[in-house]
Amino acid sequence: EIVDCDWSSDVCSSDLVARLMEALQAAGFAAYVVGGAVRDTLAGRTPVDWDLATNATPDQLRRAFPDAQYENRFGTVGIPTAAGVREVTTFRSDGPSSDARRPDTVTFLAEIEGDLARRDFTVNAMAFGVPADSHGDALLSASLVDPFGGASDLDAKLLRAVGDPAERFREDALRMLRAVRFSTRFGLAIEPATAAVIRRDAALAATLSGERIGAEIEGILAADDPAPGLRALYDLGLVAQIAPELHAAWADEAPSRVAAIGSIGSVDAPDPLGRLTELVAVIADDTIAENVLAAWRRPRATLHAVAALRSLDRSAAAAERGSIDAASYRIAAGRASGDPHDAARQLRRRIAAGRATPAAATLLALCERADADGLPALVGDLAVDGSTILDALKERPGAWMSPLLDELLDQVAHALVPNRPDELIAAAKRIRASQGETSGRQ
Ligand code: ATP
Ligand code: MG
Numbered sequence: 320e321i322v323d324c325d326w327s328s329d330v331c332s333s334d335l336v337a338r339l340m341e342a343l344q345a346a347g348f349a350a351y352v353v354g355g356a357v358r359d360t361l362a363g364r365t366p367v368d369w370d371l372a373t374n375a376t377p378d379q380l381r382r383a384f385p386d387a388q389y390e391n392r393f394g395t396v397g398i399p400t401a402a403g404v405r406e407v408t409t410f411r412s413d414g415p416s417s418d419a420r421r422p423d424t425v426t427f428l429a430e431i432e433g434d435l436a437r438r439d440f441t442v443n444a445m446a447f448g449v450p451a452d453s454h455g456d457a458l459l460s461a462s463l464v465d466p467f468g469g470a471s472d473l474d475a476k477l478l479r480a481v482g483d484p485a486e487r488f489r490e491d492a493l494r495m496l497r498a499v500r501f502s503t504r505f506g507l508a509i510e511p512a513t514a515a516v517i518r519r520d521a522a523l524a525a526t527l528s529g530e531r532i533g534a535e536i537e538g539i540l541a542a543d544d545p546a547p548g549l550r551a552l553y554d555l556g557l558v559a560q561i562a563p564e565l566h567a568a569w570a571d572e573a574p575s576r577v578a579a580i581g582s583i584g585s586v587d588a589p590d591p592l593g594r595l596t597e598l599v600a601v602i603a604d605d606t607i608a609e610n611v612l613a614a615w616r617r618p619r620a621t622l623h624a625v626a627a628l629r630s631l632d633r634s635a636a637a638a639e640r641g642s643i644d645a646a647s648y649r650i651a652a653g654r655a656s657g658d659p660h661d662a663a664r665q666l667r668r669r670i671a672a673g674r675a676t677p678a679a680a681t682l683l684a685l686c687e688r689a690d691a692d693g694l695p696a697l698v699g700d701l702a703v704d705g706s707t708i709l710d711a712l713k714e715r716p717g718a719w720m721s722p723l724l725d726e727l728l729d730q731v732a733h734a735l736v737p738n739r740p741d742e743l744i745a746a747a748k749r750i751r752a753s754q755g756e757t758s759g760r761q
Pocket of ligand 2: 355368
C-alpha cells in the first residue's frame, strides 16, 4: 500500500496508477508514467489522463493482468481498474509511415529512452517511473527520465521538437498544428528553430485529414487565451494550408475577437461554438464559411449551430440599427437557435469582440430584463397551445394556426397581452377575426 511520496497527491492517495506501477514492478517490468501527465505534473497542473509505458510486451501484459484487453492494433493494452480502463503501452519506436499519419509498423523496445525519442516535443517526451527488475517502493524509487531537456524547456516556457524538427514534421505534419495547440494552451513559445521549420514546411499540413485538423483547431480554441495560437497559425502560414478561404479573409483583429468570446470569468465562458463562429466570421459568405467547417469534418450539429449563430448575428446587427425592437429580436433568436437567451448572449459576444455599436448596451439590458422576467419568445412558451385554441374557437385545424400563434407570441413578447390562458384565448379570437377580414375564411 502506498503511504506517502512527493509525486502527485492524486497518485499517492487515490489513484490506481500507483498500484498499476507497483504491480508492473512486482512482475519484474519497467513502469513509467509518460507524456502529458509528467508534463502537467511538473508544471503544477493536475493531469487529465495518465498514460503508462512498460517494457512488457502486450502478451506479457495479458499474462500478468488476466482481464486486460487489447485496445488497438499496435498492442496498447487496457487494464480495467476501479477508476476505469488504464492504458498501458509497450515501449516502441514508430516504423516508416506511408500516409504521414500512422506508422505502418511499430517495433517494441526494451528501454524507455527509445520510446521517448518517438514523441513530438521535449515537454511531451519525459517519463517518471522505474526500470525493469527494480526493487523497493515503486514511487519512492521512481525517477524522472528526461533525455531531451523537457524539464528545462518547460521552465523556460519553450516548445521544442524532439530531435530534427524537419524530420519530425515530415513524419507527421499534424505535429505542426500540435505545436501551436500546446504552445497556446500552456503559454509556451515555439522555439525558433522549430518555428522556422514549420514556416518553411507549412505546405505539409495541406495533406492532413480534415478531421485531424478540426480537432486541433478546437483544441486551440479551447485554450484560455487562443489569440497567440491563432496568430501563430496565421503567421506560420498554416491557415493558408488548412483553410485558404479563411486565410484570404483573415483580419489582424480576428484572433483577439475570437479570444474575447467566452473568455474566463465572463458569464458565457466557456463558449466553444461562439469562438468557432467568430473564427469564421471574417468570411462573409455563409456557404464558404460552412465549407471550411465541413472540410474540417465538424459534426452536422456544429454546422447547423454555427449557421444559426451567423443568422442570429445579423438579427443582432439589425436590432442595433433599430430595424427591429428588442422583443422581435428575442423572437428571432428563439427561432434561430431554439433558445431566446441567445439574444442577450449574442449581444454580449458582439460587445466582447468589439463588433457592436453603442446601441447594443441598451438593447442588451432590455433582453436580459425580458429573460429575467421570463417573457415568452417561443411559441412553445405561450400558456396555451394550438389544440386549446382550436377548442376555444370551435374550429378545425388549418394553415391559419401558425400565423395566429406567431401573432399571439408577438403580442405577448411586446407585453401587450399577458401570458395567461384567458387573455391569450381572448387575444386569439381577436386575431382570428382580423385574419378573417384580410384573407377570408374557408
Ligand atoms: P493532452 O492533455 O492534450 O491529452 P497529451 O500530451 O496527453 O496532452 P496526447 O495527444 O494525448 O497528448 O498524446 C500523448 C503523448 O503521446 C504525447 O504527450 C506525446 O508524447 C505522444 N504523441 C501523441 N501524438 C503524437 C504525435 N502525433 N507525434 C509524436 N508524439 C505524439
Ligand atoms: Mg492525453
